[in-house]
Amino acid sequence: MTTDSLPVNASQNGLRARLARFWEPYRSVPLLGWLIALLVSVGLEQLVGRPLAWALGMSKIPALFGIVVILDKPLLIPSALLYTILIYLLPMAIVARLLTGFSNRLARRLLQYPLIVSALVHLVLAYAVLYLWTDISDYRLLVARLTMIAIIVTLSLNVVNGYMGEFSCSHPGFMSLGAYTASVFTLVLFINDNRFGEAILPTSWGPFFFPIGLILGGVVSAIGALLVAIPSFRTRGDYLAIISLAFMFIVKSLFENLEVFGGARGISSQPDYATLPVVFVWTVLSVWIINNFVRSTLGKALNAVRDDEMAAEAMTVNTRKTKMVAFLFAAFWAGVAGGLFAHVLRYINPDTFGIRKLAEVLAMVYFGGLNSVTGSIVGAVGLTLISEALRPLEIYKWIIIPVMLILIMIYRPTGLVAFTEFDVKSLFQPKEAAEKGADHGAA
Amino acid sequence: MALLEVHNMTHWFGGLRAVHNFNLTLEAGQIRGLIGPNGAGKTTIFNLITGIYHPTEGRVVLDGEDITALSPNQIADRGMSRTFQNLRLWRYLTVLEHVKMARYSKLTYGLVGAFFDTPKREAEEKASTEMAMELLELVGVAHWADQLVTSLPYGAQRRVELARALATEPKVLLLDEPTAGMNPEELIQMMEIIRKVHSQFGMAIFLIEHRMKFVMELCEIIQTLNFGEVIAEGTPDEIRNNPVVIEAYLGKEVET
Numbered sequence: 001m002t003t004d005s006l007p008v009n010a011s012q013n014g015l016r017a018r019l020a021r022f023w024e025p026y027r028s029v030p031l032l033g034w035l036i037a038l039l040v041s042v043g044l045e046q047l048v049g050r051p052l053a054w055a056l057g058m059s060k061i062p063a064l065f066g067i068v069v070i071l072d073k074p075l076l077i078p079s080a081l082l083y084t085i086l087i088y089l090l091p092m093a094i095v096a097r098l099l100t101g102f103s104n105r106l107a108r109r110l111l112q113y114p115l116i117v118s119a120l121v122h123l124v125l126a127y128a129v130l131y132l133w134t135d136i137s138d139y140r141l142l143v144a145r146l147t148m149i150a151i152i153v154t155l156s157l158n159v160v161n162g163y164m165g166e167f168s169c170s171h172p173g174f175m176s177l178g179a180y181t182a183s184v185f186t187l188v189l190f191i192n193d194n195r196f197g198e199a200i201l202p203t204s205w206g207p208f209f210f211p212i213g214l215i216l217g218g219v220v221s222a223i224g225a226l227l228v229a230i231p232s233f234r235t236r237g238d239y240l241a242i243i244s245l246a247f248m249f250i251v252k253s254l255f256e257n258l259e260v261f262g263g264a265r266g267i268s269s270q271p272d273y274a275t276l277p278v279v280f281v282w283t284v285l286s287v288w289i290i291n292n293f294v295r296s297t298l299g300k301a302l303n304a305v306r307d308d309e310m311a312a313e314a315m316t317v318n319t320r321k322t323k324m325v326a327f328l329f330a331a332f333w334a335g336v337a338g339g340l341f342a343h344v345l346r347y348i349n350p351d352t353f354g355i356r357k358l359a360e361v362l363a364m365v366y367f368g369g370l371n372s373v374t375g376s377i378v379g380a381v382g383l384t385l386i387s388e389a390l391r392p393l394e395i396y397k398w399i400i401i402p403v404m405l406i407l408i409m410i411y412r413p414t415g416l417v418a419f420t421e422f423d424v425k426s427l428f429q430p431k432e433a434a435e436k437g438a439d440h441g442a443a
Numbered sequence: 444m445a446l447l448e449v450h451n452m453t454h455w456f457g458g459l460r461a462v463h464n465f466n467l468t469l470e471a472g473q474i475r476g477l478i479g480p481n482g483a484g485k486t487t488i489f490n491l492i493t494g495i496y497h498p499t500e501g502r503v504v505l506d507g508e509d510i511t512a513l514s515p516n517q518i519a520d521r522g523m524s525r526t527f528q529n530l531r532l533w534r535y536l537t538v539l540e541h542v543k544m545a546r547y548s549k550l551t552y553g554l555v556g557a558f559f560d561t562p563k564r565e566a567e568e569k570a571s572t573e574m575a576m577e578l579l580e581l582v583g584v585a586h587w588a589d590q591l592v593t594s595l596p597y598g599a600q601r602r603v604e605l606a607r608a609l610a611t612e613p614k615v616l617l618l619d620e621p622t623a624g625m626n627p628e629e630l631i632q633m634m635e636i637i638r639k640v641h642s643q644f645g646m647a648i649f650l651i652e653h654r655m656k657f658v659m660e661l662c663e664i665i666q667t668l669n670f671g672e673v674i675a676e677g678t679p680d681e682i683r684n685n686p687v688v689i690e691a692y693l694g695k696e697v698e699t
Contacts, residue, residue: 289558296557296564297543297550297571304533304544311531313515314493314524316548316611325554371535419535 028431029096032110033103035125037095041088042132049087049136056083063139067389104430111428118428127280134276143388145276145344148283149337150380154364155290155373156333161362162370162418163294164326165306170228170244171334171361173251176353177224178217178335179342180255183267185213186343193269195262210273214282214339221335222328224251229327233320248358255350266349267342274343282340286333291373291422293329302326303371356398360387363405369415373422379415444507446471446647447492447523447615452501454491454671461487462671465501467649469615474641474648476658478682479668480691485651486528488668489617493525494518506614520548524613526604528620528651532592538603539588542575543568545610578606581643582636598629602636609640616640618650622657630657637661659683667691 029037045061053061056079062069065088066080110118134141153171160168188196190206201209228247232240256264293299301322304312313319342348360383368379383401390397408415449467453460462484469475477485490496492503494515503511510518519525524545533541550571556564579585582602587595592603601621608616621637622630634657641648652658658665659679667675667682669691675682682688 292560293557296552296560297540297547297568298552298554298557300536300540300544301547303535307533307535308531310495310515311527311533312544314495314519314527314531315545315607316516316519317544318516318548 025097025100026093028104029100030103030107030430031122031427032107032125033096033099034092035122035129036099036103037092038129039125039132040095041091042129044091045087045136046132052086053083058083061136063137064143064385064388067385068391070389071392107428107430111425111430115425115428119424122428123284127277130280131276141276142344143384145274145279146341147381147384148279149340149344150361150364150384151283151377152286152333152337152340153361154368154380155286155376156330156337157361157365158368158370158372158376159290159294159302159326159330161365162372162375163299163302163306164323165302166323166327167238167241168228168244168327168330169241169358169362170225170247170251170331172353172355172357173244173248174221174224174331174334175338175341175357176251176255176348176350177221178214178338179348179353180261180267180338181217181220181335182210182213182339183270183342183348184261185216186210186271186273187267187269191269191271195267206271207273207278210278210343214336217339218332218335221331221338225328225331226324229324233323233327248353248355252350252354262349264350266347266352268347270343270346270348272343272346274340279340279344282336286336287373287377290329290333291424294373295421298322299326359398359402363401366405366415367408369418369420372415372417372420374420375415375417378417382416445469446506447649448502448504449492450502450504452488452491452498452503454487454496455499460671462491462498465671465673467666469647469649471614471647472641472645473664474650474662476662476665477649477651477668478653478655478658478665478688483668483691484671485668486619487671489525489619489651493523493617516548519611522612522614523617524608524611524615525617526601526608526619526621528623530600530604532600532604534593535591537589537591538579538584538595539572539575541592541603541607542578542610543571545607546571546574549612575606575610578609579603581609581639582606583632598625598632601625601633605636605640609644613646616646616648618648618652620651620653622652622654630654634661655683 049061053059058076058079062080062083065084066077069076069080107118110121130144134144153175157168157171160166184196186206186209187193188199189201189209190199190203192199192203224247228240228244232243255261255266261267294302301312301317301319304315304317305319305322309319312322338353345352364379364383365376366379367383368377369375386404387397387401390400393400412418445468447467447469449465452462452465454462465488467475477488479485487496491498494510494513494517497512501511502509505518505521505523508521510521510523513521533544536544550567552561552564552567555561556567576585576588579588582605584595584599584602584606587599592600595603605618605621618637622633625633637648638661648661650658650662662679664677665679665682666673667685667688674691675685675688677685
């Protein structure tokens with residue numbers, strides 16, 4: 001297939017054809033191959049990253065592939081670029097190419113066992129990459145954890161705004177309910193602090209009970225969601241948007257005025273329970289469960305309700321229950337994410353979960369793509385990176401991000417990767433067909 | 444007792460009486476037709492029977508159970524399914540997903556299954572896929588199973604809607620202008636499909652149709668509606684020659 005198309009392209013557009021030819025062998029690299037290549041890169045960074053950064057005139061390793069440097073210290077752009085090429089692009093390109101056959105065989109081999117084996121191998125590799133990458137600096141560790149939490153929030157909001165087609169604005173409110181609940185849970189039970197006094201249980205038990213705190217936070221959020229859902233799901237239209245926005249402000253001023261929870265100053269000194277593995281596990285869990293839900297007929301009913309509610313009802317779908325369940329489910333995950341968020345930052349106040357958070361989350365959902373798990377992941381990761389890169393602009397960041405959002409809305413109204421299904425099994429597949437094509441092309 | 448009985452049903456939209464004193468008895472396995480000029484209230488009657496509107500007066504009884512006050516999804520679950528006059532399909536679902544969706548109330552795996560992908564869910568989803576494929580085969584659109592409905596030709600979309608209605612395992616099937624917008628060839632195919640479906644499942648069918656050829660060939664008994672009231676009821680032959688029906692459709696001759 002490549003031999004037919006290439007000459008035509010070459011005459012039309014030299015650069016594009018050359019890029020396509022360069023990319024051709026990489027089409028047959030399975031996900032497993034990319035993960036191994038990435039692992040090699042981050043391992044290399046551990047070994048030679050620091051000396052290389054010094055040699056290139058940088059005081060430390062570029063934290064996010066050099067994107068933070070762009071606006072901060074423009075003079076270092078060539079160094080950062082060179083660093084990224086030498087540590088990431090070049091080694092990855094070589095390793096991925098060399099191990100194509102091996103990783104395809106391995107992927108095929110793994111799929112002979114139950115799917116869970118493949119999933120575990122991929123996850124362990126992904127975690128190893130993440131661990132080595134975040135080991136370099138605390139900043140990376142923070143960004144990685146916040147990005148994963150953003151994935152949970154974005155995905156859960158996508159269930160309502162994308163899959164169900166309503167417009168909910170209350171996600172920061174749900175996050176703050178989860179964050180406060182989980183914070184109070186850990187502080188009261190396991191930590192001696194001046195607000196809630198002596199710990200009730202031994203401090204060393206804390207990390208083991210942390211999941212219960214998170215789930216509790218999720219449940220409190222879901223109860224909050226019930227208060228929004230009961231009045232607003234009687235009719236369709238803008239009611240949910242208005243009521244949920246009101247709910248967000250009610251929750252915010254509630255916490256501002258409750259002195260028990262520190263009022264406007266908020267709660268601080270949460271224990272550091274939301275470590276990288278904890279956040280990683282919760283993120284994987286949320287993606288898995290939400291993806292399961294939206295792929296089942298019960299979850300697809302959300303699409304049916306969105307596209308034509310009357311038809312859904314005539315086809316035995318209990319539309320009210322469907323909407324309720326999805327909304328509470330989304331709120332639950334927002335609450336869990338809030339609990340994790342509180343224990344990553346170890347400081348929360350009511351203002352953290354205000355209109356700016358809402359803008360951020362909505363931007364992630366609409367940027368990444370409606371009705372798509374992949375889109376939510378792309379949106380959360382992409383927007384976090386962009387927003388870190390724009391950090392030197394401070395408040396002007398909030399002019400650029402909305403403008404980008406508007407452009408996305410104009411040119412891709414449903415987002416970058418909208419309306420796709422996230423099929424885990426096909427993700428792990430070896431790329432056999434492409435492999436054959438590449439061999440043919442090479443010969 | 445008949446399978447579906449409607450007693451003295453009247454419905455007001457504000458000050459407009461859309462349906463007046465409508466009665467219906469539909470026996471198991473019977474095919475009945477409902478005709479009438481535009482705006483006569485035919486679709487309103489369907490909407491009243493299937494619970495989308497609740498009648499101002501009167502009762503609807505399905506298989507001995509009073510369903511007048513039930514919601515559309517409960518009525519559908521009890522064995523009354525329908526198609527819509529202007530296709531009501533789901534834009535972002537595939538053909539197969541459409542038919543599977545109609546199995547919603549028959550699924551028992553619940554939220555635990557939906558969240559955790561349990562073996563029970565796998566089994567039920569698989570069974571429902573198999574059943575859906577059989578129905579798609581029956582109406583002849585199985586080869587489009589993985590397409591989005593919006594990419595299908597119009598006639599095929601109508602058949603998807605029919606397959607979807609069948610997936611609820613109806614005892615009574617309501618067809619709202621099943622051949623609207625079809626060309627003569629598609630019309631014949633649709634008639635054959637309806638015959639096939641009827642002979643295979645034996646459900647009672649109540650249909651609204653404008654094409655007289657279609658109604659006359661399929662239905663045992665036809666009701667004619669005008670301004671929300673039944674003006675004639677009888678076999679196709681009786682209806683064809685009934686002066687009241689002709690008048691409702693064509694108007695009265697000017698007396699000279």
